Amino acid sequence: MYRKAEVNLLKFDDQRTSDVAIRLRNKVGRQELYYSHSLILKSKSKYFADRLSNQSSHASVEIECSKFDYDRYVKLLKLLYLPSYSVLDTWDSVQSALGVLQVAETLQCEAVVNSCIQALPWEDIEEGEIVKVVSRLGPMAMPILARIQPVNINASKGVLISAIRLATSTDHPFPPFGDELRISAQEQVDFMLRDDEDMPLVTADNEVKREATIGLSNTFSLFERELSSVMKFDVTCTVAESKIMQNLSDLEWMCNILPKMGLMDEFVFKWIDLSDNVLLVVEDKKLENIMWRLKVKIIEVTSKVLDAVGYGNVILPAPRRVKLLKSWLPFIRKLKPILDSMIAKDMEFPYKMDEDTCQSIEGAIVSLVVALPSDDQADILADWMSTEHVTYPDLSEAFEVWSFRTKSAKRRLVAGLDSVEDAAVTL
Template sequence: MDETKSYKLGDRITSDIIVRLRNKEGRPEVFHSHSVVLKKNSKYFADRLSHPNPSTCIAVQCSDSDYEYHVAFLRRLYLPVDSLLDSWDSVQSAVGVLLVAAAFCCEEITQSCIQYLEAVPWEDKEEEEIIKAVSKLGPIAMPILARIQPVDLSATRNVFISAIRFATSTGRPCPPFGDELKTSAQEQVEYMLGDDEDTALVTADDEVKSEIRIGLSKICFSFEEDLSSLLLESDLSCEAAENKIMQSLSDLEWMCTILPKIDMMKDFVANWVDTSVNVLRVVEDKKLDSVMWGLKFKLIEVTTKVLEAVGYGNVIFPAPGRVLLLKTWLPYVRKIKPLLDSVGSEEMGYPYKMGEDLCQSIEGALVSLILALPSNDQADILADWMNTEQVRYPDLSEAFEVWCYRTKSAKRRLVEGVDRVDNATVSL
């Protein structure tokens, strides 16, 4: 029979040792204890009490912040080992007592804390505290961190590829969650790829890129199919028809977010250039003249991302493709802005009005895109721009000024070159 079971912390009658907790707040400091319990459960106390003439009072220094953890530790010294695990009621308390138990070399309480913390869920703030505590304890507490240890590359890639498949799925939403699971998958794919301040969890190897290309193809096919079906709809004011096509377009916009992070935006640009004519053929059909403003606005936003990627040199694309991109979308931008402005002026809280930031982004990308074209192509585009009624937007005057300067400089260089040739001939 375990003789320590009959003892209770604070029992003055049977106590033969006092533990004094020194703190600055004047809390109760004296705990009537039993040397047999202390020596059995703590190597620290066993060493202190092993002297020939041990003191009957052991002073322990503690701070105000960990006073309660020291008290909790002393109380658990009196619990049976098989009751320790059930004694914990919070992560914070277990972390605090863990540090105290490790300092006092109490293996049973330390292991109980570790087992509890390893099994229960943590809040974000608690996780930071746990990581700090484990860093002080070393290998003994490493099992606690098993859930947040780096995963091997193969397992990470498998999770990422599964998430990509879910994020690019084009079937019906999964009841009862609707599109929430798909949206969550997209968010996590974006997070796993990381950005400037984050560490990417996956590397875009051939297998990952192949899976992303398949996903992009599925989304593009779904978008084109949904878009073409609009002209077959009997009621284009039906909310379901617009929601379906808007979901496909939102998926494409999401692809524009993740593809630059893995140097695959060129795949999107190539697809967008190839399909642009067919997209606008549907969107500019008479059946859609006064409906689907959300679709028309979202097309502008997605196209802006493409224009910026190509215009600022993030995607290197052949000149004929850049000319086609400009000649396809510049007239649409020029046409749609006043229409959106007009509808917006008639409706309070209209969500599809092109804001100043979007307009400036489009203009900046267009100017950069134009100025990177061969001069004759620039001339064609600028002449067309000045011959339209909507010359105020987009404002391409900066591109026009640069084109004029370059053209005049080119003419001057040509004349100077001819003069040098003539003079060389005469001197001979």
């Protein structure tokens, strides 16, 4: 028998101290003899414990394996001599880990199997191979399968709620991360809501919706406070502008996630209610020739609202749609040519309404106008034609629709009157 100190000194394939010879042989004729020790084998492999239980010293064990498994068996035999299997963490390929895992399961090396399961490298592109191998291992493979099974809905909900809470936090920044943690949380929410077939079940949950609604309310409240503070500071204060720009970026982010939760109507109603106050600030004389970045960002957020209402994603009663248009159409119509003239004077002028935003706004406004009652359409179109800046947004299509409908309505009215007169004459 070996003493404990001597056991730690035993080396794989050491013929001098070996009492067991293991012959690996495959069907194509390759065979090699490896010298091992029964104490090591029996303590770490139930397979070898059974094979060697009734054999004398200097026994020989023959193992037949495929040509693919040959090197895996050798690697496993070497691993049995290690005091621990932390070396598995350094494997650089899924194939290597899976190969040893299969052999360890065959030879009933429980400790090696557990280490393989815990330290298995992970590559999404090899997920199919992983599933195929570990599914044959039975209950012991559950920790691996759990990593690739759809996550529990309650777990997803908890993560999403926490991420939304951080992403919409209006408290002081979390030291030492500052805004980085909040921005990272926003990215996490975006990732979770994108291309996940199970996520609609999570976003439909009332608790998730409630957290998103609270976050929206907090974000809007902070935006209102920062907006009102702009006029209290020196209008050239870049700090004040930077803060409110961050608020607007947060609101724009919420415009992207709320439709996936069915909550965009909450945003639209709040933006319409706040529109007069926003315009009161950005159209103030003090800001007439400054804070272009702020004004452009406000237009970009407004374009999200116009798009949601104009294309029917958010249904509003006619009076609210009229208010939305009459609040923002004049400002958009005025700001666009000013920005264009600034760019014409200085090609390096960085603030402009990009082409995609301009087209989106124009299309949404046309859709909004043609869906209004005829009298409201007439008011908006009359105002549009009376201004000197009629190039943007171009409401010609809306005017043509209104004209056609008006003429059709007039013809129907005349036809109706004629039929009434004919009926009177007949009587």
